Amino acid sequence: MLGQLPERAPDKILNIMRLFAEDTRPGKIDLGVGVFRDAAGRTPVMAVVKTAEARLLERQQTKGYIALAGDPEFHAAMRGLVLGAAVAADRVAALATPGGTGAVRQCFEAARLANPDVRVLLPEPSWPNHASILDTMGIAWASYRYYDAATGGLDRAGMLEDLARTGVGDLVLLHGCCHNPTGADPQPADWAEIAMVLGQTGAVPMVDMAYQGFGDGLEADAAGPRLLAETLPEMLLAVSGSKNFGLYRERVGMALAVCATPAEATRAQALLAWLNRQAYAFPPDHGARLVTDILTDPDLRTSWTTELSAMRELMNGNRRALAQALQAESGSDRFGFIAGQRGMFSLIGADPAQVAAMRDEDALYMIGDGRINLAGLTPETIPRAARIIARHLR
Ligand code: PMP
Secondary structure, three states: OHHHHOOOOHHHHHHHHHHHHOOOOOEEEEOOOOOOOOOOOOOOHHHHHHHHHHHHHHHOOOEEEOOOOOHHHHHHHHHHHHHOOOOOEEEEEEEEEEHHHHOOOOEEEEEEEHHOOEEEEEEEEOHHHHHHHHHHOOOOOEEEEEEOOOOOOOHHHHHHHHOOOOOOOOOEEEEOOOOOOOOOOOOHHHHHHHHHHHHHOOOOEEEOOOOOOOOOOHHHHHHHHHHHHHHHEEEEEEEEEOOOOOOHHHOEEEEEEEOOOOOHHHHHHHHHHHHHHHHOOOOOHHHHHHHHHHOOOOHHHEEEEEEEHHHHHHHHHHHHHHHHHHHHHHOOOOOHHHOOOOOOOOEEEOOOOHHHHHHHHHOEEEOHHHHHHHHHHHOOHHHHHHHHHHHHHO
16 A cells, blocks of 8 residues: 555755755855754754743643643733734634644634635745645645735735735735745735725635744734734634744644634634644644743743844844845846845745756755745855855846
8 A cells, every 4th residue: 555655756945955965065055944043054042942941841840731722821922922912812712733834734724614615815926835735635726916026025016906806715825924935025004905905805814924023023023914913803823933932843833713703713712622633632832831931921031032133133134235245246236125125035036947056066055946045144155155146147
């Protein structure tokens, strides 16, 4: 039987990670995999996480199960972080999941149970795993216009036109901030228009929130999703704690369902817990516990926001420095958009052949669609990366 397993090509990003690890050339630069790196090129455990972990080690008396939906204290802490006071707590059902990916999956599962014929609208482009998970689940999806490659910004008119064609029963996926892979985000006025259009069509938004705090700050980054929650009766959210707490391998995630009424939220809460039961029963707790402690202890929370600000400033500083170096190398402003975008990623406009040439000839690694991780750069590597990019994208 197992001999009949279908072949699957290795994941493209993991493949690039492997090629990079095997590359023996000195001075190789990895802008591929989407993890934060500090100025020394490391992905450190945040100091506040170390502190919270040390305290937890002292204090924790049991590893007994908690609840299928995860710890209610974790729900409250994450709900507050993402939604603030945008919506009453009794209208929100919450589910701890293994990572943001687990949350994305459980949101899709819930949407399909609510509407077996659900159609998901994805921004073009989006995180490739969105389409891949939907294909695996057999859920229909379509794209809506989102990115304008000519300007490096939003295709505002195209997006609103496409969203206006959605209807009741559709689920519209939006990146809450720091869009992956483009780095192009809706501005506050755009979020207001999105809310208005979805209010008219009756489509339900699903916000994927994987980078809160990586763009303009914790509050500013959540403003769009909060506006949707304030304006529309229903919404799904998939939240990740991987990046902003640096807890990648601990798998911290949460699915939130904002419902029209408290009674519907109670029903959704039971359904979500059941979804966890069917997939893996109890969600991981270690990382979730750390996040809860950090968010609810005032001192830890202050330390966390300070560390997170430094990470954000490093990435935004790299954006400015790379845009400047590219301007000098190319003698044009065509890469200026990189400075104005937000989050870890930008698309530099390279095709797969150019991406392969930069890797093979110059040991500069990025994803095949020309996505670069801004946190993969350091003050030392920026001049060389700019030189290589400008030369290959003449
Ligand atoms: N959504 C988006 C847009 C992402 O970029 C990521 C991380 N690459 C995730 C969800 C999920 O992250 P994780 O499962 O590692 O928490």
